[in-house]
Structure formats: structure tokens, C-alpha cells
Amino acid sequence: MQFSMLMVPLVMNCFYTVYSLTGWVIDGRDKLGWSLEAPTVGMWVLAGIVMFCGLVIAYARWRGASGRHLLIVSSVGHIVIAVLLTVSIFISVGL
Numbered sequence: 352m353q354f355s356m357l358m359v360p361l362v363m364n365c366f367y368t369v370y371s372l373t374g375w376v377i378d379g380r381d382k383l384g385w386s387l388e389a390p391t392v393g394m395w396v397l398a399g400i401v402m403f404c405g406l407v408i409a410y411a412r413w414r415g416a417s418g419r420h421l422l423i424v425s426s427v428g429h430i431v432i433a434v435l436l437t438v439s440i441f442i443s444v445g446l
Contacts, residue, residue, distance in 0.1 A: 356407045356422055360400060360429035364436070367396050371436040374443035386444045393440040400433040 370392070374385055404426035411422040 353422060356410070357425055360404055360407075360426065363396070363400055363403070364429055364432050367400070367433060367436050370396075371439045371443075374440060389440050389444055393437045397433050397437045401430055404430050 370389075374382070374389060377385060407426045408423050411420055411426075416423060
């Protein structure tokens with residue numbers, strides 16, 4: 352179960368990284384199409400990652416894990432990465 356709790360945010364953030372970096376690479380009509388949907392997609396993905404990681408943190412604390420447990424540290428790290436990727440999306444949409 353812990354393996355699944357570690358892998359799900361990792362996979363989500365990897366796909367999210369590719370999606371957010373797409374806005375920095377494409378241009379022209381493709382960029383316009385991407386920028387129309389990107390902020391909405393970014394906010395939903397951010398919300399999903401934050402909710403999942405929040406549940407993992409709550410579960411780990413409920414099971415008695417310390418603040419430096421791998422599940423908690425990983426979840427906080429994935430939340431920070433997701434927030435930075437969402438900011439990247441909003442910056443690239445504004446360009």
C-alpha cells in the first residue's frame with residue numbers, strides 16, 4: 352500500500368510536468384489551443400494532487416508516522432512541485 356501511495360503522485364507529477372512544459376515549447380495555433388484549456392486543466396490537476404497527497408499525509412499521521420516519514424516528505428514535495436508546475440502554466444499562458 353505504501354508503494355502505491357508513493358507511486359501515484361510521482362506518476363501524476365511526471366505527466367503534469369510534460370503537460371506544463373508543453374506550453375513552453377509549442378507556438379502558433381497549437382499554443383493558442385493549448386492555452387485555452389491549460390489553466391483549467393492545471394487547476395484540476397493541482398487540486399487532485401493536493402487532495403491525494405493530503406489524504407496520504409492524514410493516513411500516515413493516523414497510523415503514527417513521524418513528520419519525517421517518507422510518505423509525508425514525499426507528499427509535501429509533490430504538492431510543492433505541483434504548485435510550481437501550475438505557476439509555470441499560468442506564466443506560459445501569459446506569454
